[in-house]
Amino acid sequence: MSIRSENLSKTYGSQVALNEVSFTADKGEVIGLLGPNGAGKSTLMKILTGSISADHGTAIINDFNIHSDRLNAQKGIGYLPEQNPLYKEMYVKEYLQFHASISKLSEIAVADVIDRVGLSPEAHKQIHQLSKGYQQRVGLAAAIIHDPEVLILDEPTTGLDPNQLIEIRKLIKSLGANKTVLLSTHIMQEVEALCDRVLILKKGNLVLNEKLSDLKKQKNKSLEAIFHELTIS
Numbered sequence: 001m002s003i004r005s006e007n008l009s010k011t012y013g014s015q016v017a018l019n020e021v022s023f024t025a026d027k028g029e030v031i032g033l034l035g036p037n038g039a040g041k042s043t044l045m046k047i048l049t050g051s052i053s054a055d056h057g058t059a060i061i062n063d064f065n066i067h068s069d070r071l072n073a074q075k076g077i078g079y080l081p082e083q084n085p086l087y088k089e090m091y092v093k094e095y096l097q098f099h100a101s102i103s104k105l106s107e108i109a110v111a112d113v114i115d116r117v118g119l120s121p122e123a124h125k126q127i128h129q130l131s132k133g134y135q136q137r138v139g140l141a142a143a144i145i146h147d148p149e150v151l152i153l154d155e156p157t158t159g160l161d162p163n164q165l166i167e168i169r170k171l172i173k174s175l176g177a178n179k180t181v182l183l184s185t186h187i188m189q190e191v192e193a194l195c196d197r198v199l200i201l202k203k204g205n206l207v208l209n210e211k212l213s214d215l216k217k218q219k220n221k222s223l224e225a226i227f228h229e230l231t232i233s
Helices: 041-048 070-075 092-102 107-116 132-144 162-175 188-194 212-217 221-229
Strands: 003-012 015-025 030-034 056-061 077-080 150-154 180-184 197-202 205-211
Touching (some): 015 041, 015 056, 041 180, 070 077, 107 132, 162 180, 197 212, 205 212
Parallel strands (some): 030 180
Antiparallel strands (some): 197 205
């Protein structure tokens, strides 16, 4: 399995951000991480990527412990945080060349990722000149340029127009064919279009971990209540 979370817990003062969260994710899965604001989604993703440490529990990425073997674990992760951290004074191609150099990749990798995310017409523009949707594409390109086995995407389609949304969804779906993709979203249509399985967090607790196909068969009141709690528009 590509991701293994075992009893991950995190508190900030008296606030419990995560409480004994456990799940696994395999190669070839696209998993939707849902929950209302403050449920712990971003905290979980930051722990899995090694950005912050858990108070208790274990996170394993591609058989590497993210706490004790962080560098090797992070080599196999592509991460797009909710606040896309871009050097906006740089040109698109220059920025991606910078990322490629970190992983000692060739110009071929840069050209390939620019084409895959549909950035070819914008490659010679400065990032600050791009729309929010195209800036999101640059962040996604940086996350996948080193061909990681695990992709962790925090609200990856934020700011995209309808046409861009369709294209990026197709890209994420295609990536999920041979990678493990964990993405957070508030949009149920996104889950239905992309995901094989759904995790729902509520007040730091994992309250649901089921295949989407099984969820679609269920029409009980408890399921309706869970989705109502997400306040999805």
